[in-house]
Amino acid sequence: MTETDFILKNYDLNSIKSGNATWKTPSNIALVKYWGKQEPQIPENTSISFTLDACFTLTTLEYKLKERHSELVSESNHSDFNFEVYFEGEKKDDFKPKIATFFKRIEHYVPFLKDFDFVIESRNSFPHSSGIASSASGMSALALCVMSIERSLSGVEMTDEYFNKKASFLARLGSGSACRSIEGDIIVWGEHSEIKESSDLFGVKFPFKVHKNFKNYHDTILLVDEGEKQVSSTVGHKLMHGHPFAQQRFKQANENISKISEILKNGDLKEFVAIVESEALSLHAMMMTSNPYFILMKPNTLKIINKIWAFRAETNSNICFTLDAGANVHILFPENEKEAVNNFIIKELVQYCQENHYICDRIGFGAKRLSNS
Template identity: 80%
Template structure:
């Protein structure tokens, strides 16, 4: 599919003049990292991620046609052929509430998102929107809040499109368009529409892969990776030192950028085989190498940043010590922050959980951590 497949030409705003829609959308954790992009939100390398379950964003999009009076509202409910308001509004109209509080500082990002996607969903300017969102995890602390947040908003918008469109929309097209739009808000958001393993970025070894949207890993996954666990150790629940957007920009003219992109694409080939053959030892090697490579890029950029905290390193060393003694398949990965994602197979759930409680949570901020596992993707909680 190409960009032209996502243009909307046949729609009628009178079919949905006022209402709301709610989506619960998970975050994701990349196993092979995406770091560096071209415009418009095209990845420099392919990535693959586990979709999470307990870490999610809950977003409600309330919508009302602009200048819609009570009389017009009643009339539009009874006359599907009448368009209640013209599509010539110059400005986007929206308010944002996060965790129950009005967040005007979020507006520039949403404004930019709307500007990027309006050519694909031209009804945006016809509505007044209220966006209400909350996370099940700390915002901007190294868990992919933009991934779950932007994907939830994209799903709400495509749900509205489905109500307005004169063309039947299949579930496959719905998911691809939601992923396509989400990508234009936050690259990793395109990997939060479905589960359990999602690939984003063209790659010769991944059938159907695309730079434009995420796709489900197309091959049979070995039983070793079913119900995989991710316990997230919250080392630092504060704001990240540097945003992901700035981090990606640091890859421009980075002295090791091209080598990094090649490394990531090579690791996609390797992890694709591992996910099919069940080699947990090689999985550990790839995932940890990817995590450290991501942080190495930040430490060698200009300007440079160290996103890990002392307790991040203590946790990593504890995991290495434990694995050396027990031969466990526990491993870690990191997003662009200090928090540690501890990954382990279902078969080791009891022993690794005991290790985490007894040895690792002491390094978390106020002993906070989140027990998560692979999830199955976003869920709609209300209908338009």
């Protein structure tokens, strides 16, 4: 599918005057990372992720058709998007510029946005801006709410496949990784010659049969630092332009997509550990070698990593870590090791978390609509 396939051409504003849509949308954790993009939100390399379950954003979009005082509405009346934003019960005007940018990017594909007044109410099950892909779950939830309005306005039957693809397409224009939070359990984003129907425009489900070793996989997230990141992902991505190691990194990531695809099919947990940890460290290596350079890991991040390596050496466990663009550590492990790994986490690792906070999560299967009225 191309961009033109997602342009809404016919819709009836008289079909709905007001209503609301609520979506519960998960975050995701990339196994092979994307770092660096072109406009408009096109990844420099393919990425693949586990969709999560317990880490989610819950968003309600209330909408009301703007009052028209005459048959001819002046352009000035509809020159701007009209919306208010509330996050966890508090009005958040500082969130508005990012959402306004998102609306501007997607207006071509959902041209009804300026015909409505909106109220966006949202909350997370995890700390905002701490490196658990809050923009991924947040923007995907908002995109799904917008798609719920489109489904009501379009007047034609819309398949779930088209609905999800367009939601992923729109979400990408708000936050690149958000396109991987619409469905589950394993999502690929970015065109790759070995992944059927993969696209730079939206995420697709991993098209191959996945080995039983990766069913019900766990992700326990150690909250080393619950504060806002020192450097946003948006800034970090831009620093890949002119980065001395950028092209080698893009090549490495695309090769790792090929490798991890085979691993997910054949169930080789040792090779999975090697690829996933290498990817996490490669991501942070790019941050540390950009200009300007920065370090998002904290001392306790490194202590946790070394503890994991020691535990794995002693027990032959298949535990591994991965990192997003932040200090927090995602600990990945298979279902059949949950008791031993959970005991290890509680006894050895929780002490390195901020206020002993951590989140027990596992693979999830995508967003859920909670209401649409």
